[in-house]
Amino acid sequence: MIMPDFFATDPDWAAYATKHGLPLPPDKAVDKPSLPRLDAGSWDFQAIRQANAETEAAWTCDHPLSSVGYETFLTNVRVRDGSVCSVKVSWPANPRFHKQCGSLTAADSSPLPVLFVTHGGGWIQGTHTTEEAWLLWPIYQRFDLVIVSVEYRLAPEHRFPTWIEDCWDVLQRLLQDTRQFLPAECPAQVDPKTLYLAGSSSGGGIAAVLSHLCRDHSILVSGVILNVPVLCDYREIPPTTPHTKKGETSYEQCLGTFSDSRGLMAVWDMIRPSLDPQPKDRQLASPLLGDLSKLPPHIICVAGQDPLRDEGLLYAHKLQQQGTPVRLQMYAGVPHNFAQLWELKACRRFWDDLRREMEWLLTLQ
Secondary structure, three states: OEOOOOOOOOHHHHHHHHHHOOOOOOOOOOOHHHOOOOOHHHOOHHHHHHHHHHHHHHHHHHOOHHHHOEEEEEEEEEOOOOOEEEEEEEEEOOOOOEEOOEEOOOOOOOOEEEEEEEOOOOOOOOOHHHHHHHHHHHHHHHOOOEEEEEEOOOOOOOOOOHHHHHHHHHHHHHHHOHHHHOOOOOOOOEEEEEEEEEEEOHHHHHHHHHHHHHHHOOOOOOEEEEEOOOOOOHHHOOOOOOEOOOOOOHHHHOOOOOOOHHHHHHHHHHHOOOOOOOHHHHHHHOHHHOOOOOOOOEEEEEEEEOOOHHHHHHHHHHHHHOOOOEEEEEEEEEEOOHHHOOOOHHHHHHHHHHHHHHHHHHHOO
């Protein structure tokens, strides 16, 4: 499948990258095969997480959820091996549920849908705040939902597929008794039968796997939001994946760029040092290769200068072949985490698109 040129650098991204000293793809071809592979085993994960924590702490100070009308509650949920995962629940202080057909009034106590969120961070970092800044902020601004976020256990301290098992365990507990996740004084009414799954990057991959597990366990999911999702181990990407006229894949195009393919490849090599041929293992690692039938409607957002671009496009295509409603948004010429860079025009377009597509998804209930 030959696709248009989604990789060519967006001028606004080029200006931003130049201003902040970030690397852009070279004007001339480089000998990409000569670039050294990266070894995640040599990384200082504590330093990576500390830097991320400092950035997110500053962001949280500037963006309290109360400023968008939400209240929050932190709790802990025990998972299958007795470990505990942090869960953050957010709900609107005053009903303002926005739909194409109108808005609910403060007097309306209709149960609210649940948005179950799994954060990004390449399985090695990430917190509740990660998705608030990457995906959720425009949703908080517009919609009334009960938003449940999970801080799952991370690699390399924990082995694949611990993070998927953690999220699945928390989700099942949530659906068994939603009130146990809320403080007694919370006025929000929750409708666990109206469930949405969402996540960015590695969290998007987890959300995709959860949608498969829900289908297999007859759990109704009303919709899935996948933002620049990880959907396939790079060593298992099928030859039918879209490619450029030059025959390049997104992994090949992004070698040595700001969203360097080598970083994700190194993490895959670390968390799955060998490929297990068992179908269950492949389903959990690479939902792109799983059964995509009878899945709920999807919103899928893809970036042009992202190693994950091609698998996102192919996942959307395969869902559409199964008859699943899909709203696909392409952001050409910008990197994997463009939606975290709020100065970018592409980020602002992402916010507008996400609100519009959420309207669509919510009206399908």
